[in-house]
Amino acid sequence: MAHNNDVQGGKIDVGVQCERTENTxxxxxxxxxxxxxxxxxxxxxxxRQLMVVVSAVKEQIDNLNRISSIATPPxxxxxxxxxxxxxxxxxxxxxxxxxxxxxxxxxxxxxxxISRWFTARMQGSMNEDQRLNSCWxxxxxxxxxxxxxxxxxxxx
Numbered sequence: 001m002a003h004n005n006d007v008q009g010g011k012i013d014v015g016v017q018c019e020r021t022e023n024t025x026x027x028x029x030x031x032x033x034x035x036x037x038x039x040x041x042x043x044x045x046x047x048r049q050l051m052v053v054v055s056a057v058k059e060q061i062d063n064l065n066r067i068s069s070i071a072t073p074p075x076x077x078x079x080x081x082x083x084x085x086x087x088x089x090x091x092x093x094x095x096x097x098x099x100x101x102x103x104x105x106x107x108x109x110x111x112x113x114i115s116r117w118f119t120a121r122m123q124g125s126m127n128e129d130q131r132l133n134s135c136w137x138x139x140x141x142x143x144x145x146x147x148x149x150x151x152x153x154x155x156x
Contacts, residue, residue: 093141
């Protein structure tokens, strides 16, 4: 704040000149506010443009993943198992065999053998859907698989 010190008749008049300072400060604040508004607008516009680009890139990645999963067929089961992975397994073709298989999985040793047996037959790079389909084909006959319901709505 600026002070007006006038001497009149032996007295000192101290008056505060706020009006000019307030106007200058207000003008400065308005100028800063305008600049900030422009900056915020530009940031907002750039963010919208960036979101469009990110969305397009995500769509392209999704398309590439779809194409990749279509182009990579599930690997066929290996024809000759090694001695370490040989177990007595016949494809399941009926509900009774499925129940028996499920009961045998309670045995930790059998479960580990089956796991190794399946793992040895998974070849190449497969996604989870391809591995699951390959396991179904190894474990179940096509006829029995067609009768299975994973929702519990059909009877086998």
